[in-house]
Amino acid sequence: MIRTLLLWLTLAACGAASVFAYAPVNIVPLLPLSLAALFFAVEIAPTKRQAALAGFVWGLGYFVGNVHWIYISLHTFGGMPAWMAAGCILLFSAYLALFPALAAWLSRRLPCPPRWRLPLLLPTAYIATEWLRGWLFTGFPWAATGNSQVVALAGFFPLFGVYGAGWLAALATAQWLVNWKRGLIATAALLLASAGLAQIAWTTPSGPKVSVSIAQGNIRQDEKWDAKHYVDALRVNLAQVAQARGEVIILPETAIPSFYQDTPPAYLAQLRATAREKNAALLSGFAMSDPDPNVYYNGVLNIETPTHFYAKSHLVPFGEYVPLPWLFGWMYNYLNMPLSGFARGAAQQSPLLAGKLKIAANVCYEDAFGDELRRNSADAGLMANFSNMAWFDGSWAAEQHAQMSSARALENGRWMLRATNTGLTAVIDQHGRRVAQLPERKRDVLETSVQPMSGHTPYMRWGDYPVLLALLAVLLAAPLAGRRRS
Template identity: 60%
Template structure:
């Protein structure tokens, strides 16, 4: 009996881990429902709430170990942590993340609900609500949302401009739950097929309007190894790479990646900045650079239009826990001291910041994993006509992290109906259109400049207008209706 139970839990973890293939770079979206069936069925058939929570936790552990395993690379390869310690920290974070599907499973068995709706509606709603909580609590870490697996071209992606990826994930789970609950009933298959066909139709809807002529853009990929980027001995060479790429660029807007200049702007020789401006000429040069604040301990991960000092600078507002700031320093401060990360302890910028004004383009900046947060990217609307992401994922070279983040940028483009430009250090540098399609990209770990065109877009998608509010309201009303219905049925049953 024990061996059978252990084998069952191992299978759950394996099916959770299999979800990684549904995301980029493979984009095998239909594999996600297969993985989710395991969570739904294990939760629904568990003998009690505690067993359901255990099943949900084991599935979640497999899910997150597979989808965020690349954190090990940053800690061990570039952070210098011993392998066992880096693996332990990665497992610890995965263990924390697995608490959310476990909580959803536990509540799914504890809350009263009409029996016929528990599997197809209550469990999907609780699961997706737990995903939202994961993306919000303690600044949030919404990496690998199930809805993102359907971006950009699987049918349910058509709902992203309306409900965002949280809504896409909910519809995916509801459809899966309908089939799992009563797969022999033809009406369930018809309902799910209708849901998917409607999504496919929505993929062809133009939610925003192109304005003006296409803009020529040049997106630099500097390909500077992480262990060289912050070394003093390589500083001059890093600056030389930037200059060469600006000279090579042919676009009207030139973008260099996150921390393209690996020092505070105030510490860069003025003659070098003038040389960069001369190389850009009348074109706009936008780049990532650390910015000093008013005090010695106040500094920002920033971006600016170097060729136009009158433009406001962008200061990253959603910082990476353990990468750019230390949550609970009394508990985790040892990690920063051990890793000796450069420029750790950044300050936060304002939640809403003005886009860069470059001719007819209103370019809204986001840095690194800020493009994981759909509602925050939508804050730039309706002013922004185009989005730009500055990233440096050299910390995770050799993994799928850059490809996964590219897919999240595709989700943000689709949700907002805006082009997304991505300039990264080692990849994935790309031009993404307003439908979330990658129009052009560079191979990873290659030093070159991506030349292409992007189009300014105006107007608002429903998601751009309301962000996550509609789907949160749908979940709340669904849960209230289910719980009240379950309580009434229980009361009626007890009355007899």
């Protein structure tokens, strides 16, 4: 019994260690090692049930390690008791762990030739259920395998996206368990192919570079929506706009802590006048109310043309809306989360105009969803993410989020501008590289220049569909080959 418990704890620890493969630590080989522990445990499990249990235990460690920072928003800023916040993290991680458990069970349940299962079926089932995790119940694709590969396998992102890169990494990992020579050849081939593909210019510069100023107000979350600090927030944002030198000035998500319609008109006029004096376009995150008082959006607008705004489409469950209120409504008795009933914007929206420049806006963790982001980015020269990571202040969440922005920049062949309240404010080029950034928890304005791009990568045209079809083909072919063999 003790020996079994130690084995399960070791497997969970292997899952949790994967967090060091992602930003900010970026020990990339730890991800294949963590996956290898999962694949090995599933392969040697004597029954389908124990294989699924191995997948669950590994997944529990994996997700507790990778999303533990949610505790900060629930307890520190949401006001939830510590024991309840920790319990919610554990329950959420247990739900997410069902996906690797399903992959493990499928790899043992589907009939296939024995020589197929470990090197092909298991890593395929793992990535297929990872995609399912990013889609089911609106999805939660955080800590997708491919996110850890934005440097090592960068060349594959414009072709196959994050799930394609993750699948290739998982397949290479499985080869090491079959035969170290196969593993070495597969890994070397992937790295060389990625380096070669990275030389292809899928998109091209469109017009001259544009100077941008991205403000990081560094307003604490427990002060942001406090009426006593409202005037201070207005002063901070106005001062940063006055300080900015760029042709485009960007303020982060809900930078002004009030509905646009409720913000003092004289203050909005000051913002416009300050931007006009600089001949600059000013984009800001804003909460936008609808003529219906019960409908409001988490939006982004150009201060000169507020009637055309981007409304966030992919809302955060439990943060921006309450799924199944009859089941989860009790949670909000403990949380102090303002504006937790946002309405959903349209799935496809036109870019925001900043002069002649077209900018595809996305808000908060919308840039975790590559297949959604590509649709609004096709007609834009730049992408811009507007976030408020103060909810997770002091954690690795901001770095992990910026890493996903790098994946989106690679997939779409476009620069990504990241405007955040407390960090990580940065500019990422079309190769997924950070060309400029501000330190976290510092009030400042990031001044740099960016290059608008035109054209479409294969991923922008086709999204995840080619990879999903390939995954499905393997999952269907394996049972057919297994039945034919038997």
